[in-house]
Amino acid sequence: MLKWAPYPFLRIVFFFSAGILTYLRVDRLPAYILPSFAALLLSYLIIWFLARFKKSADLHNLAGIVALLAIFLAGFVQTHFRTAKSQPNNISHYPESVAYYTGVVNDYIIHKPNSVSTTLALTKIKINDKWQWVSGNVRLSFKNEGKAKVLKYGTVLVIKGAPQFVKAPLNPGQFNYQEYLAHQQIYHQHYLNAGQFLVAGHQPPNWLIYYSIRLRDFLDATLRQNIPSAREYGIATALVLGIKDYLPEDIKTTYANTGTMHVLAVSGLHVALLFWVLNFVIGRWSERQGYKVLSFILLLSFIWLYGFVTALSASVLRAVVMFSFISGAKILRKQTNMYNTLAAAAFFLLLQNPYFLLDVGFQLSFLAVVGIVYFQPKIYAWFEVNAWLPDQIWALLSTSLAAQLAVLPLSFYYFHQFPVYFLLANIAAVFLSNVALILGFLLLGFYWFPLVAALLGKLLAGILMLMNLISGFLVKLPLAVISGIVISQTQAWCLYGMLFLVCVFLVKKQLWYFAVFTTLVLFFSVQQLAAAKSRLQQRYFVVYHTPQSTALGFVSGTQATVLADSAFYAYPKNLQYNLQPHLWQMGVSQPQLLRLATTSANKVLAVAVLPDGNELINWQGLKILYCRKPLRGYAVASLKLDYMVLSNNAYVSPDLNFNTNSKLVVVVTGANYKSYVRKIKARFRAETAVKLYVTEENGALQVALPK
Numbered sequence: 001m002l003k004w005a006p007y008p009f010l011r012i013v014f015f016f017s018a019g020i021l022t023y024l025r026v027d028r029l030p031a032y033i034l035p036s037f038a039a040l041l042l043s044y045l046i047i048w049f050l051a052r053f054k055k056s057a058d059l060h061n062l063a064g065i066v067a068l069l070a071i072f073l074a075g076f077v078q079t080h081f082r083t084a085k086s087q088p089n090n091i092s093h094y095p096e097s098v099a100y101y102t103g104v105v106n107d108y109i110i111h112k113p114n115s116v117s118t119t120l121a122l123t124k125i126k127i128n129d130k131w132q133w134v135s136g137n138v139r140l141s142f143k144n145e146g147k148a149k150v151l152k153y154g155t156v157l158v159i160k161g162a163p164q165f166v167k168a169p170l171n172p173g174q175f176n177y178q179e180y181l182a183h184q185q186i187y188h189q190h191y192l193n194a195g196q197f198l199v200a201g202h203q204p205p206n207w208l209i210y211y212s213i214r215l216r217d218f219l220d221a222t223l224r225q226n227i228p229s230a231r232e233y234g235i236a237t238a239l240v241l242g243i244k245d246y247l248p249e250d251i252k253t254t255y256a257n258t259g260t261m262h263v264l265a266v267s268g269l270h271v272a273l274l275f276w277v278l279n280f281v282i283g284r285w286s287e288r289q290g291y292k293v294l295s296f297i298l299l300l301s302f303i304w305l306y307g308f309v310t311a312l313s314a315s316v317l318r319a320v321v322m323f324s325f326i327s328g329a330k331i332l333r334k335q336t337n338m339y340n341t342l343a344a345a346a347f348f349l350l351l352q353n354p355y356f357l358l359d360v361g362f363q364l365s366f367l368a369v370v371g372i373v374y375f376q377p378k379i380y381a382w383f384e385v386n387a388w389l390p391d392q393i394w395a396l397l398s399t400s401l402a403a404q405l406a407v408l409p410l411s412f413y414y415f416h417q418f419p420v421y422f423l424l425a426n427i428a429a430v431f432l433s434n435v436a437l438i439l440g441f442l443l444l445g446f447y448w449f450p451l452v453a454a455l456l457g458k459l460l461a462g463i464l465m466l467m468n469l470i471s472g473f474l475v476k477l478p479l480a481v482i483s484g485i486v487i488s489q490t491q492a493w494c495l496y497g498m499l500f501l502v503c504v505f506l507v508k509k510q511l512w513y514f515a516v517f518t519t520l521v522l523f524f525s526v527q528q529l530a531a532a533k534s535r536l537q538q539r540y541f542v543v544y545h546t547p548q549s550t551a552l553g554f555v556s557g558t559q560a561t562v563l564a565d566s567a568f569y570a571y572p573k574n575l576q577y578n579l580q581p582h583l584w585q586m587g588v589s590q591p592q593l594l595r596l597a598t599t600s601a602n603k604v605l606a607v608a609v610l611p612d613g614n615e616l617i618n619w620q621g622l623k624i625l626y627c628r629k630p631l632r633g634y635a636v637a638s639l640k641l642d643y644m645v646l647s648n649n650a651y652v653s654p655d656l657n658f659n660t661n662s663k664l665v666v667v668v669t670g671a672n673y674k675s676y677v678r679k680i681k682a683r684f685r686a687e688t689a690v691k692l693y694v695t696e697e698n699g700a701l702q703v704a705l706p707k
Contacts, residue, residue, distance in 0.1 A: 009343035015068045016347060019075025020354045029080040037077060040070040079354040084136055084185035091122055091136035091163070092187050098162035100126040103138065105155045106205050108213065111245040116149070117141045119186060120157060121205060138163040139181060139189040142197075153213050154204030159197045163188035170545040170699040173581035183355045212308050216241055219309065222447045223440070226457030232464045235264065239433060239464075240440035242266035242310040251468065256415075257481045258471050259404070259422030260429035266310045267365060271303060271319035273434050274441070278302050299327055318365055321345040338373045342366060360414055364407050371406020372399055374503070393427065400426040409487070409495035416584055417483040421474045432467040436460055484589040494524045535587040539705035541622055542582070543645060543667045545695035546574050550596065550647040550669040552626070553579065554604060554619050560591040561604045563617070565628070565647065567671060569595065582700075596626060614650075620705055628671075631656065643703075647671040652683060659689040667701055668694045 023029075044066045051059035085092045091101075107119035120138045124131050140159075142151070166178040166189050181187070204210035220237050227233040234246035247264065255261045278299050307320040322345040346366060349356050356362045379398040385391040400423055412418070419425065443456040474480060487495070501517035535558055542553035549567035551574065553560060560583055568574050575593075583591055592604065596615070606618040613629040616639065625636075625644045630651035636644075636658065645667045646652070658664055666684060668677055677694060684692045693701050 006337065007340050007343070009340050009347055011068060012071055013343045013347040013350065015072040016075040016350060017357055019072040019077075020079045020350065020357050022072075023076045023079040023083075023354075024358075029077070029086070033073060033076060037070060037073040040066055040073060044070060075350070075354065078351065082185075082354050085187060087135050089133060089135050091125065091134050091138075092165075094125065094127065094132075094134070096127045098125045098127055099129075100158060100160055101134075101138075101163065102156065102158050102200070104203055104205055105151060105153055105157065106137075108153065109151055112144070115141050115144050116151065118151065119184075120159075136188065137184075137186040139166070139186050141189070141191045143193060150199065152202075153210055154202050155199060156201040156203050157197050158200050159190065159192065161190065161192075161196055163190040168699070170695065171578050171582055172700060172702060173585045174578060175581070183358050185355070208308075216243070216309050219444050219447075222444060222453070223457075226443060226447075226453045227461050228458065229461050229465075232461040235464050235468070236436070236440060236460055238264045239266075239270075239436055240444070242316070254468070254471050254475050255429075257417070257419055257475045258425035258429070259419030260425045260471060262368075263429045263433040265361070266316055267319065267361070270437060271306065271316060271323060273437055274306055275299075275303055275323050277438065277441075296327055300324055318345050318349060318362070321348055322369075339370070342369060342373075360410075363410060367406045367410060368403040371402045371404075375402035375405055396427055396430060397423055400430070405499070409492045409499075412485045412487050412495075413489065413492040416485050416581070417481050418485060419481055420479055421477060425471060425474050428470040429467060432463055432470075436463045436467070439463065484584045484587075486584050486587075488527075491524060491527060494520055494527075498524070532587070537707040538586060539620055539707065540586070541619065541624070541643070541703040541705065543643075543669060543693075543695060543701040544579055544582075545670050545700050546578050547670050549574065550626075550628075550645065550671045551579060552596075552617075552624070552645065553583070553591075555583075555586055555588065556604075556620065558587040558589075559604075560586070560588040561594060562591045563594050563596055563605065565596045565671065569593075596628070622703075622705070627652075643667055645669060646680065649673055649676040652680070654683070658684075658687045662689045664689075665691045665693055665701075668692070668696075670696055 044063055047059055047063040047066060050056070051063050080086050084090055091098075101122060102124045103120040103122040105118050106121040110117045118140055120140050122134050122136045122138060125134045126132075166181050166187060168178050169176050181189070220241055220243055223237050223240065224233055227236055230246075231248055231251075234248060235251060237243045238247050242265070244264070251264075252261070255264055303320050303323055307316050310316050322341055325341045325344055349362070376399050379401055380395060382398075383394060385394050404422055408418075439456055439460040443453055443460060446452045446456065498517055498520050501513050501520065505511075505513040505517065538555060538557065540553065540555040542555065544551040544553060546564075546568055549565055549571070551562060551564040551568050553562055562575070562579060564574075579591075594605075604619070608616045608618075610616055610625075612632055614631065615626045617624040617626060622642045623640060625639065625641050627644060627646050627650040628648040630653070632651075632653045636656055641664050643665050647669050649672050658666075666680075668680055672680075677696070681692065681694070684690055695701065
């Protein structure tokens, strides 16, 4: 028999996942796939019966190989049928302009300070005065007005206008919101005002989810009523119920920078704590005659109820399924293999939704648990601690270190940073969050007793304040976060390959594993050195797309200067979300930030203010005219411009002739009205020699200068 026989679900989930990834690469269902799948299933049955009849180990192995190939195609086929755009009546197949459409709200209502958002499952669209049945989802955003506040799960809406395809990111390296929504089978979005929609009824598409939301809203109201501080309430409802709508932005940043964001997201940590508490209370019943099945049913009922309240997110569902498997194996008196149990949980989740495989939280959760299972006992064995409290602290440290080791390459790839004090932060955060969770559960359990609930609410708020203080202190320490770490997908796989080979070498004690490890280290180092050399020689001029503002980037080597207007700096997240990922990709850790309209000549840029108030920028041989005021009568041709950047709806005189400059590129930034953009496009349509570039349509303009 094959050596991997004790891990059936491990190999099943591997081949099923390979089928999912292959479909995502191909993005279609070839005609031969379904017949091939049927042929493999039939072949498996024939070979399996022959193996049983002849009692042949070779035939058993062959049957297993054929079955795995069938599982690979099953992942391929399942992903196709779970992909919304593969349905013939999906809205993405209707190129005509939609006048009206109807649908039902099939997701939670997410509340933000100035807006609310949700997802609408489409039912009909109106094209050319004719209603048609349709499928698909639209991401809706509403102004936070009175009419929008009546929305809830199951609300039927009639909407005027056409949903728009979600745009690809407009800046290099920026978070791909289009891809993120596509993984949730959403390809369209629509921003609505109060007069654009009409509530036409209430018809929940799934009554189980409807009552789940109602229960969660009731428990959320209980927390709000009994926790005195709005800040601590926002953290408590995220910690206990998974509602992140009211989390302050500075709290998100602080916990992300200390590596403890996982405590604010309902996940396996929370389910594990609940499982431990329940097992401590009712698990002893399983030792009594006749109570084993009852304790199992009660245990599963409580953890599935918690999953029900928290909307069965991918991380919670994984944990609930995993603990269900562990409990079931215990009842059946079977030895559980944690790797096989995790693989079984992953398989059933992916069978329900193959796109979970692309979910960052799903990936990190599974890797963290695998890391804890494999590395924690080995790390814990490094030191023998006899006293109870130090031993518990060391157990917590070893668990955190094991989880961090397993997710480190993926964290570099997705988040580009490393929290230096994550061990200290996790000691405090995990312990205090566990205390807070228990207090939160007790508060919800005693909601009917106002005095007890109020007391528990104050205790919970105090614990959360202490947790915030510790996290805030750690994030202010020197070198709290190493940011700007950029690795490719290949390099992330390379790091996991190194980690795997080191583990195998330590177990097998065979030198060829170490030789392969050394080869991977060399490959990784060569890639890093080549990238570093290339970055030292790079020179780029970039006009970024930032909403209602203008930002220009000047990159030379690993140094960069950002020249932006006041509107850009008024919204601090512009740098973090729109520019920083691209600058990190180019090896720039800390750009020099300058302000347009107030910048004089400096070591990097030569800026001259022209008589009309516009600015002429000279950099690395480029001449750039930044126009934020009316561009009138002086001779533009004599300036021999390379680029002209239009901002703030700057008036361009029709008397100016640009055709004399064949190399000129006119760039229209995000700091202009749409009506202005239309006029400029019409204006320069006649200037045949001039190239027009609109960042809202084409994304950031990135110009590479010769090295």
